[in-house]
Amino acid sequence: MKKIKTVDSIGHVLCHDITQIIRGEFKGRVFEKGHIVKKEDIKLLLSLGKDNLYV
Numbered sequence: 001m002k003k004i005k006t007v008d009s010i011g012h013v014l015c016h017d018i019t020q021i022i023r024g025e026f027k028g029r030v031f032e033k034g035h036i037v038k039k040e041d042i043k044l045l046l047s048l049g050k051d052n053l054y055v
Helices: 039-047
Strands: 003-005 018-022 026-031 052-054
Touching: 026 039
Parallel strands: none
Antiparallel strands: 003 052, 018 026
């Protein structure tokens, strides 16, 4: 397991779940442990405040 910048995480496997919380609307996992990060995932991860990930 290592900590890397989100923008450099394409092709790596997440070591943890990532939860999104939208007050009064939604709370749940958007990415599960074991998910392989794709290019299209980066924008959402950054919008969730995930500047670094453990892979």
